[in-house]
Amino acid sequence: MDKKTRIPVRGQDPVVRRGNFEEVSYGYNAEEAVLEASRCIQCKNPKCVQGCPVTIQIPQFIKAILDGDMPKAASIIARDSSLPAICGRVCPQESQCEGVCIMGIKHEPISIGKLERYVADWARENNYSTIKKAVPNGKKVAVVGSGPAGLACATDLAKAGCSVTIFESLHKPGGVLVYGIPEFRLPKEDVVEYEIGQVRKLGVEIECNVVVGRTVTVDQLFEKEGFDAVFVGTGAGLPKFLGIPGENFNGVVSANEFLTRSNLMVAYSPDFDTPIYVGRRVVVVGGGNVAMDAARTALRMGAEVTVVYRRTEKEMPARIEEVHHAREEGVIFRMLTNPVAVLGDEKGWVTGLRCIRMELGEPDESGRRRPVEIPGSEFDIECDVSIIALGTSSNPLIARTTPGLNMNRHNGIVADERGITSRPGVFAGGDVVTGAATVILAMGAGRQAARSILEYLGV
Numbered sequence: 436m437d438k439k440t441r442i443p444v445r446g447q448d449p450v451v452r453r454g455n456f457e458e459v460s461y462g463y464n465a466e467e468a469v470l471e472a473s474r475c476i477q478c479k480n481p482k483c484v485q486g487c488p489v490t491i492q493i494p495q496f497i498k499a500i501l502d503g504d505m506p507k508a509a510s511i512i513a514r515d516s517s518l519p520a521i522c523g524r525v526c527p528q529e530s531q532c533e534g535v536c537i538m539g540i541k542h543e544p545i546s547i548g549k550l551e552r553y554v555a556d557w558a559r560e561n562n563y564s565t566i567k568k569a570v571p572n573g574k575k576v577a578v579v580g581s582g583p584a585g586l587a588c589a590t591d592l593a594k595a596g597c598s599v600t601i602f603e604s605l606h607k608p609g610g611v612l613v614y615g616i617p618e619f620r621l622p623k624e625d626v627v628e629y630e631i632g633q634v635r636k637l638g639v640e641i642e643c644n645v646v647v648g649r650t651v652t653v654d655q656l657f658e659k660e661g662f663d664a665v666f667v668g669t670g671a672g673l674p675k676f677l678g679i680p681g682e683n684f685n686g687v688v689s690a691n692e693f694l695t696r697s698n699l700m701v702a703y704s705p706d707f708d709t710p711i712y713v714g715r716r717v718v719v720v721g722g723g724n725v726a727m728d729a730a731r732t733a734l735r736m737g738a739e740v741t742v743v744y745r746r747t748e749k750e751m752p753a754r755i756e757e758v759h760h761a762r763e764e765g766v767i768f769r770m771l772t773n774p775v776a777v778l779g780d781e782k783g784w785v786t787g788l789r790c791i792r793m794e795l796g797e798p799d800e801s802g803r804r805r806p807v808e809i810p811g812s813e814f815d816i817e818c819d820v821s822i823i824a825l826g827t828s829s830n831p832l833i834a835r836t837t838p839g840l841n842m843n844r845h846n847g848i849v850a851d852e853r854g855i856t857s858r859p860g861v862f863a864g865g866d867v868v869t870g871a872a873t874v875i876l877a878m879g880a881g882r883q884a885a886r887s888i889l890e891y892l893g894v
């Protein structure tokens with residue numbers, strides 16, 4: 436076997452999958468996983484562990500796969516991650532563990548994400564769980580938000596014996612994992628609900644349909660409900676728009692709303708009545724994971740889809756794998772293109788986007804080359820729906836209703852790297868602090884905040 440290249444992963448054919456919402460990647464089978472695990476050289480100083488925001492002991496679990504000891508592999512991962520089947524599927528491993536894998540210096544890095552997914556799927560399919568309820572320590576902690584930050588924080592607190600309640604404003608827990616990332620990348624029932632079920636098995640209570648800041652305030656959680664500390668992991672779910680003429684025509688929608696209708700409210704399935712308007716031709720504006728998810732969702736609902744992005748593919752923030760999959764499925768990309776107006780008819784419906792061509796200038800504060808308009812290069816793209824995927828910011832509700840809790844200029848909560856905020860007893864982490872980031876960074880922040888909370892509570 437040639438150890439220089441990765442064992443390829445099987446998946447649905449692009450022509451078939453563009454017509455369904457089933458998972459794109461099949462993951463490794465046992466034989467493929469062992470072959471891929473045998474590529475790992477078990478480095479003495481494993482860079483992959485340093486590259487993992489939750490420091491999973493990667494060479495150890497890979498060795499356990501190779502030894503055929505799957506319970507051991509699952510236990511090693513469970514020490515540091517409560518959501519391994521999710522992370523194995525959606526983490527940007529290419530810029531984390533796999534990005535620094537020693538094998539990757541000369542050859543292809545080890546497929547760490549696919550191996551993590553294999554182990555997590557094995558544990559689920561074989562009903563293998565390491566969960567043990569801890570001895571109660573008498574402390575009560577409220578976690579606001581049930582995304583990866585809140586779930587990771589709740590897990591570590593429950594493992595330390597705290598009584599933990601998660602308050603979630605939506606009717607289902609999971610945050611972006613359920614309302615943002617589509618079924619074809621992250622199956623909800625088999626993967627997300629199962630892993631959240633594991634968190635519940637630790638004794639964590641989850642109360643949905645509770646909007647903290649409205650249904651109950653943070654002060655009331657302390658004073659009336661007797662919580663000793665509060666963790667805020669409310670994410671960054673407020674969409675940004677372009678601010679160009681015509682943006683309020685019917686048919687212009689934020690990616691957030693479009694994906695929430697499709698994922699959380701299952702609009703793609705004929706068994707649900709959720710309304711969603713897709714049209715024949717869709718233009719998605721943006722170049723991140725959210726843009727790719729919206730484009731591939733619209734495509735599966737039968738539209739012809741174009742993505743417009745103002746820089747080049749090299750600068751796109753989306754995962755390389757997602758761009759590759761979108762292209763394979765037939766999404767059209769128009770790079771160095773920026774909308775300047777939304778065009779509409781007399782009834783107020785979108786008919787197209789007026790765009791301008793861009794070129795790359797000097798690097799800006801993000802380090803990426805700044806896109807500059809080419810004067811006089813405007814042109815129109817016809818469409819009946821335009822999905823805006825330009826990023827999100829935080830909802831200021833909690834910061835505004837919690838005296839003494841400092842907010843930054845993006846409406847996020849100010850917290851240090853330990854998750855400590857300006858308000859004693861209140862901790863925060865994940866997208867609400869950093870702005871839109873990644874699942875694993877949110878989990879890392881949740882775990883760090885759990886350590887700070889335990890220190891604050893003296894347990």
Ligand SMILES: Cc1cc2nc3c(=O)[nH]c(=O)nc-3n(C[C@H](O)[C@H](O)[C@H](O)COP(=O)(O)OP(=O)(O)OC[C@H]3O[C@@H](n4cnc5c(N)ncnc54)[C@H](O)[C@@H]3O)c2cc1C
Pocket residue numbers: 525526527579580581582583584585602603604605608609610611612615616645646647648668669670671672694724725728754830832833864865866867871872873874875877
């Ligand atoms: C479409 C999409 C695709 C993505 N793809 C990827 C990917 O492939 N890989 C990756 O690593 N990252 C991806 N991300 C980013 C990643 O999902 C987020 O960085 C991560 O989910 C942030 O976790 P969080 O726990 O901080 O917040 P969230 O996941 O946003 O969870 C916050 C939760 O708090 C709840 N909440 C908000 N306000 C209140 C309140 N007042 N009271 C009670 N509850 C409240 C929200 O309803 C939500 O459930 C994607 C994001 C989106 C939107």
Ligand code: SF4
Pocket residue numbers: 474475476477478481482483484493494535536537538539545547
């Ligand atoms: S850096 Fe790569 S080769 Fe080295 S232990 Fe980690 S996964 Fe294995």
